Amino acid sequence: MFETGPNWRRDAAFGVVLIAVMIAIPFLGPSRYFIGQLTLFFIWATVVSQWNLVFGVAGIFSLAQMAIFAFGGFATGMMGLYLGISLWFALVLAGVGSILFSIIIGLACLRLRGPYVALLTLAIAQVMYLLIITDTACFYMEGVTCRNFTGGTRGLAKFGDFGFREMLGRREYLKGDYYLSLFLLVLATVFSFAIIRSPLGFAFRALRDNPEYGVSRGLNRFKYQLLVFAMSAFFTGLAGGVFAGHFRVIGANVLSLPLLLFLISMMVVGGLGRAWGPILGAALVMLADEGMKDFVEIRNMGYGALIVAIVVLLPQGAAGGLEQVWEWGRRQVLALWGGTGRLAARRGAAGEERRE
Amino acid sequence: MERTASEPLLSCQGVDKYFGALAAVRDMTFDVFPGEALGIGGPNGAGKTTLFDVISGLNPATAGSITFDGRTITRATPDRTCQLGMARTFQLNAGFDTLSARENTLIAAYFGRHNRLVPGMRFDRETQRLADEAMEFVGLDEVAHEATQTLPVYHRKLLMVAGALATQPKMLLMDEPVGGLNPQEIDDVMALVRRLKERGLTIMLIEHVMRFLVRLSDRVLIMHHGEKIFEGSASGLVYDKTVVDVYLGEGSSRRLRHLLEDQPSPDEGAPGAP
Numbered sequence A: 001m002f003e004t005g006p007n008w009r010r011d012a013a014f015g016v017v018l019i020a021v022m023i024a025i026p027f028l029g030p031s032r033y034f035i036g037q038l039t040l041f042f043i044w045a046t047v048v049s050q051w052n053l054v055f056g057v058a059g060i061f062s063l064a065q066m067a068i069f070a071f072g073g074f075a076t077g078m079m080g081l082y083l084g085i086s087l088w089f090a091l092v093l094a095g096v097g098s099i100l101f102s103i104i105i106g107l108a109c110l111r112l113r114g115p116y117v118a119l120l121t122l123a124i125a126q127v128m129y130l131l132i133i134t135d136t137a138c139f140y141m142e143g144v145t146c147r148n149f150t151g152g153t154r155g156l157a158k159f160g161d162f163g164f165r166e167m168l169g170r171r172e173y174l175k176g177d178y179y180l181s182l183f184l185l186v187l188a189t190v191f192s193f194a195i196i197r198s199p200l201g202f203a204f205r206a207l208r209d210n211p212e213y214g215v216s217r218g219l220n221r222f223k224y225q226l227l228v229f230a231m232s233a234f235f236t237g238l239a240g241g242v243f244a245g246h247f248r249v250i251g252a253n254v255l256s257l258p259l260l261l262f263l264i265s266m267m268v269v270g271g272l273g274r275a276w277g278p279i280l281g282a283a284l285v286m287l288a289d290e291g292m293k294d295f296v297e298i299r300n301m302g303y304g305a306l307i308v309a310i311v312v313l314l315p316q317g318a319a320g321g322l323e324q325v326w327e328w329g330r331r332q333v334l335a336l337w338g339g340t341g342r343l344a345a346r347r348g349a350a351g352e353e354r355r356e
Numbered sequence B: 001m002e003r004t005a006s007e008p009l010l011s012c013q014g015v016d017k018y019f020g021a022l023a024a025v026r027d028m029t030f031d032v033f034p035g036e037a038l039g040i041g042g043p044n045g046a047g048k049t050t051l052f053d054v055i056s057g058l059n060p061a062t063a064g065s066i067t068f069d070g071r072t073i074t075r076a077t078p079d080r081t082c083q084l085g086m087a088r089t090f091q092l093n094a095g096f097d098t099l100s101a102r103e104n105t106l107i108a109a110y111f112g113r114h115n116r117l118v119p120g121m122r123f124d125r126e127t128q129r130l131a132d133e134a135m136e137f138v139g140l141d142e143v144a145h146e147a148t149q150t151l152p153v154y155h156r157k158l159l160m161v162a163g164a165l166a167t168q169p170k171m172l173l174m175d176e177p178v179g180g181l182n183p184q185e186i187d188d189v190m191a192l193v194r195r196l197k198e199r200g201l202t203i204m205l206i207e208h209v210m211r212f213l214v215r216l217s218d219r220v221l222i223m224h225h226g227e228k229i230f231e232g233s234a235s236g237l238v239y240d241k242t243v244v245d246v247y248l249g250e251g252s253s254r255r256l257r258h259l260l261e262d263q264p265s266p267d268e269g270a271p272g273a274p
């Protein structure tokens, strides 16, 4: 939105508080499990924040995000393992490679609309999945053990990590991964906020709302579709690399359907196309998942119910709901303030109708 | 009008558009001169909207050539023709529904004027000024912050005009600008089009509301089955046998004749009954 003065300040304030809390948490003596879960939260929220650009903001029903994530993860691991380069260097190269990979997917999707994009991108992910789990050829021998190029069903391992174990010791190394993922999420989120509120974000939303009208007002659909695929890939690929380095292994399971649904539900619960949606959605879905952990049988049903409930009751997602509460509160305060309140309230009412 | 002295702004030469075997537009040849308003009429399915699609690049011609402002645009994409100075509105209400009215116009002002190789971080001052000016010109400044999808039909029609104007066009293509509006609103749009003509804008307009078409057009072109069956002054229209037979009918051509006789100058006078 162009009248972002107050919103930018509000969002920056929220952001700073959240970052401060996240930086402080490891010093409060949390369990290793808690730190591990938060690290995962940062990684998933990063992926969802970029997916949201394609799916929510640009309205392209691409399911390729986990394929790009896997590409980043495997590329990082393979470069570390086969080229023997530092995982940090491999990570950056993988991020750049992910952009190219995503542009190719974007090109393949160009002539397709709506559900066909979903089908094609899902097929790409499935092909990757099958290629990995059916990879049985010996790429190299480790002693008497035969190792596959992709790691096969066992997953790709032995490519090392980001060096936090060596630096911080076996007990503290998790904090290294924690801060690295937090840093990644902060960068990815600032990036997505900047895109969503810039003319580029408006171009994406315009072409989502009405492509025919959009091109008639000077928007080049080809260019902006490729751009959104390219832009959403870098941090997604990096997230894949950080994931691989964190677990010191990456396997085909990152391409599994349940994980894809897990991340889609984050995007939907948070609110499609909304700037705060991915973080809110990832937090809510991971909390719900935590709550349902002891009831394995109903877990998948639980997600289903959550998605249905959100879509029906709160189609703008949690971020949309909060935005409404915020605007309502602001109007109450301004009304109490006196005369100038009425004008501001009218603007607020208009603001409420709009999507981010 | 020194029409003969000036070059045409838009020139179509032998333009065809086929959908399979169906000739939606066939062998259309005509010129539009700077500052002129050319009205397009014709029965439903005559190919009027398709002609706009072909000219603006949304659906390229099967054959023929189109030049605009000295450039060949036969194969140009719609974003390109827009940036070259040709803006259109649509028969159905088109817009960016989830955005506010002003945001709709901002996008047009920003991307529609020239190619943005690398878009900036924000809408610059010039863009904001042009968008606000366009909103004010059509009279939508009051609802600038409303969501587009909540606007009534009349406002949505005006918003399409505002978006078109914000791209700073040389030529405006209007597809049924008053379709579905009430008489009062039709008069208001008529006044708006007059103000656009005063600004020197070249206009092509499609309309079924004949009093709107004949009052505003300097020349009229009637299409039937994709072909041009008449081109000339509005007053000649009602005496043309083919036009009366295939499109106007006796009754409506008589009413139109009275309308034209009552107000000899099509550019002034109070609007009468349809």
Ligand SMILES: Nc1ncnc2c1ncn2[C@@H]1O[C@H](COP(=O)(O)OP(=O)(O)OP(=O)(O)O)[C@@H](O)[C@H]1O
Pocket: B019, B022, B024, B042, B043, B044, B045, B046, B047, B048, B049, B050, B051, B091
């Ligand atoms: N995309 C398309 N594919 C196939 N046929 C089409 C397409 N667009 C239009 N047509 C056909 O071309 C013909 C001309 O349609 P067009 O919409 O241009 O008519 P029109 O003069 O604008 O009519 P109206 O006054 O009802 O708006 C019609 O027979 C229509 O069915």
Ligand SMILES: [Mg+2]
Pocket: B048, B049, B050, B091
């Ligand atoms: Mg039409």
